[in-house]
Amino acid sequence: MTPSAKYADLVLPACTQFETWGVTDGWKYGEEVFLAPKIVDPPFETKSDYRICVDLSKKFGVYEQFTEGGRDEKDWVAWFVDEIYRKTRFPDMPPFRKFAASNAGVYTKPVYEPKIALEKFSQNPLEYPLNTPSGKIEIFSVELFKEGQADEIPPVAKYIREWDNPFDEKAEKYPLQAMGHHYNPRVHSTHDNNQWTMNGFPQRVFINPADASKRGINDGDMVRIWNERGAMILKSRITKRIMPGVIDIPQGAWYDPDEKGIDRGGNVNILTSEKWTPFAKGNAQHTIMVDIEKA
Amino acid sequence: MKTYGFYIDTVNCSGCKTCQVACQDKNDLEPGHLWRKIIDIEGGDWKNDNGVFSEYPFAYHVSLACNHCSDPLCVQSCPTQAMHVTDIGAVDIDQDKCIGCGYCTWACPYDAPKLDKRTGRMSKCDLCYDRITKNENPSCVDACPMRALDFGDIEVLKEKYGNTRSIFPLASPELTKPNIIIRPHKNSLKASVRNASIANREEL
Amino acid sequence: MEKYNLALVVFTWLTQASVGLIILRAIYMRRSSAGDDKIYITGRYILLTAFILLVTGLLFSFAHLNYPRHAFNALNNIISSWMSREILAEIILLFILLAWYIINGFTIKKTPQIIMEILAGLSGVALIYLMVRTYMLPSLQGLNTPAFPLSFIITPLLSGSAIIYFFLRKSEPELAIKYKLFFAIIFLFSLINHLIFRAFHHTLGVFNIYSAFYLAALIISVPSLYSTLKNKNVMSDVIFLNLAIICDFLNRVYALTYTNPAL
Known part of the structure; x- marks a missing residue:
């Protein structure tokens, strides 16, 4: 069960993206459209998020308005391609029926001359x-x-300077900067339960040999990483690929607290500040100072 | 008879392990049971000049399965003759003979044969026999997002990519005459003098 | 082979103890001053011990197979596999010992004794040679050191002399002392062997379980040898021999733990 499902009062059986229709483009400025067709039917009682909402809308008596005349997932994707993409950013794109039938999956805006x-x-x-x-x-x-x-x-x-930085007094207590990079086996937290990918890239805290030897940590030792916000225990990986003074806990791992409330899953969020970034009001997730010791 | 081999481009390989997972998927291997594995090499060091760090570390990756050697030590060592060379020049294991002693793994300088815990016998890369007989590439080659792997007749690969058969930390090609062509990463040339080592032993 | 296989360690160790016993038995048969009947009875017990050690070793070797149902296939590749040859030599030695034990039951004449001694001795030495070849693979750098074949010579002599010492301790103390002194010298070689292994793996300065046992055996050897020379049987006697044998066993564990595969 995912950590968020553990917090839920009610868990609905939603299907994966491979069991329903979807479409996306390469972010705001991308030049491509990706079609995500339904590959297999949803197994057992699972339903797509949209189907769950449709069923709810029936109970609320707003089915017609919610589905705009009874559209299912595929109808919405077709509408979006034909009525939105083709009329705005991608005028040369083939209509949905042709695009889906060609099984191309990706449409890329052609470039005729250098920009x-x-x-x-x-x-x-x-x-x-x-x-x-x-x-x-x-x-x-x-x-x-x-x-x-x-x-x-x-x-x-x-x-x-960051709020938490290696240059002020607090750094004497928590001398190491921690960051959480996007890790190869996961897309954020998706696939953290995928044994094949996670076995190739296990969740480890990456430590430079200089910082590790100062604390008597050997490769593969369990280490405790903590600051004033939280603590976790994770296996170490000593590597020169991380800078001295910096440790790296790949982001997206599932929170897994033990009976003392110490995270064993390696979720870097338990160390991050909840303070919003001043301009974008985003989460300041790389602003972490921590210390580590052999657990 | 053709001799098949792999081409491994360590310059373009990003170490993403897609080939490893594609192999596990195609051959239905359990997590941790690797017919193809990716060795991360790292070396060099950081220089601390009065609190200012200059970086000199380097890293590269070697994707390695069975090299289907022309002079396979595993075949020579196997006490049961289960390890044999097939009609397409691949090194394969006869499951009806294997006793699961693991001696092939010791003999192999590339650590290619792996114990299948489900059957108690050894198992290894079979060059995707079912795919190559249909003129398709092995799964790992087609999965590579960096196009860092290639497959085919070793003579053709040799003409296309040169004839480098080893890279740090692989054994000398004299030992088993492996059918691999490697495009060596620039840092591999000075790997031995720059303190290089395998960084991900845990994952091999 | 990063994690050693204990079954394999026991197999090599017991087999070598058996071979050592056969070779050192030949010396006993000639050096003993006891009566002919007495010598042959002791000799027969030693032979039985060697046979039991060999069989136990062979049983342990089965424990490291992951698919023992196919075990009979292990002799398929005599042409090129050192492991097949090792197993063949093991089986030949097993049958020689069995035949010898049976012959010994019927006759105590000297002629067949010498023939069987030569046969068993030669196949025992061949077995140890084949064992060395089995493990000294070009891909296992940790075992490609001179220390490795040396340890396969030390173990038979060490364990063989210890067992014979225990056989003779009560009945022929004077000869037993000689075996014990021989044992002590071989133990010194075992210690040197272990240090060579460590030098190869750059762990000379590390104090661990191996160092602790070797140190304990070395300390206890002093009162033990002293009391032996004074012809007294004290407890330190048994402790020293056991400790030294455990040390040699641990040395084998150490060797097969740090095999340093090519990859």
Whole structure:
């Protein structure tokens, strides 16, 4: 069971993405559309998220409005390709029926000539100003200056110290910077229960030999990693591929606390701050100072 | 008769282990039962100049299955003659003879034969016999997202990619005459003088 | 072979003890000053012990097979496999010992004794040679050291002399002392052998279970040898021999633990 399912009062049998229709594009600026057809039927009683919502909408008496005339997953994908993508970003894309039948899976916008970034602006900045208050490339942003938080949102690009950093007094207690990189066997937390991939890339804390020898840690030892927010016990991997003074706990591992509340699954989130980043209001997940010891 | 072999491009290999998992999927192997494995090599070191670190470490990856050697030590050592060379030049194990003593694994410098705990007998890469007889590539080769693996007649591979048969930490090719062609990573050339070692023994 | 296989360690060790016993028995048969009947009875017991050790060893060798149902196939590849040859030599020696024991039951004449001694001795030495060849593979760097074949010579002499010493301790103390002194010298070789192994694996400075046992045996050897030379039987006698044999066994464990495969 996933850690979030452990918190749930009610668990519904949702199917995987391979058992329903889906479509996605390469983020906001991507030049591709990926079609994700249903490969197998959902096993047993599982249903797609959408189907679960449709069944609920029937009970609420809003079936017609929710499904806009009884569309299923495939109908929605067809509508999205034909009515949205083909009418906006991908006009040359084949219609859904043809695209799905070709089994191509991916549509890539063709490139006919090389593109130059800010081409018109660089040739004639007065006639083609940029979408900024001054119409120019702004080194000093008046808009950001008006935010009045020059300490954390500086109007000029510059280095700002993290809240948790190796240079202030707190670093004496927690001298190591921790980061959580995207790990090969998982997509965030998906596939953490996949034995094949996880066996190839087991969840380990990566430590530089310099930091490890200072603490008497050998490769493969269980180590305790902690700060004021939480603690975990994880197997170590001594490697020169991580910088001295930095340890790495790959992100996305499933939280698995023991009876003392110490995480054994290696979930880096138990060490991260809950403070939002000032501008994007995102989670500041690489701002962690910790210490480690042989467990 | 053709002799088949693998081409391993250690320059482009990113060590993602897709080939390893594709092999396990195709051959229905249990987790930890690896016919193809990826060796991570790391070496070099960090220099600490008064608190400022300069980086000199390096890393590269070697994807390795059975090399279907022309002079296979496993075949020579196997006490039962279960380990044999098949009609397509592959080294394979006759499950009706194998006693599961593991002596082939000791003899093999590449650690290719692995014990199948479910059957109690040894098992290894069979070059995807069912696929290559249909003129398809072995699963691992087709799975590689970096196109770092290739497969075919060793003579053709030799013409295409050169004739490097070893790279640190693999044994000297004189020992078993492995049918592999390797494109060596630039750091492999100075691996021995730069303190290189296998970094992921746990996963092999 | 990163994790040693205990069954295999026991197999090699027991088999070599058996071979050592056969060779050292020949010396006993000639050096003993007891009556002919007495010598042949002791000799026969020693022979039986050697046979039992060999059979037990062979049974242990089965324990390391993951599919023992096919075990008879192990003799298929005499042409090229050192392991097949080793097993064949083991079986030949087994039959020689069995035949010898049976012949010994009927006659105590000297002629067949010498023939059987030569036959068993030669096949025993051949067996140890084949064992060395089985393990000294080019892919196992840790075993490709001179220390390894040396340990296969030390073990037969060490365990053989210890067992004969126990046979003679009460009945022929004077000869027993000689066997014990021989044992002590071989034990010194075992210690040197272990140190050579460690030097190869760069673990000379590490204090571990192996060092602890060797150190204990070395310390206890002093009162033991002293009391033996004074012709007194004290407890340290047994402790020393057992400790020394455990040390040699651990040395084998150590050798097969640090095989350093090519990969």
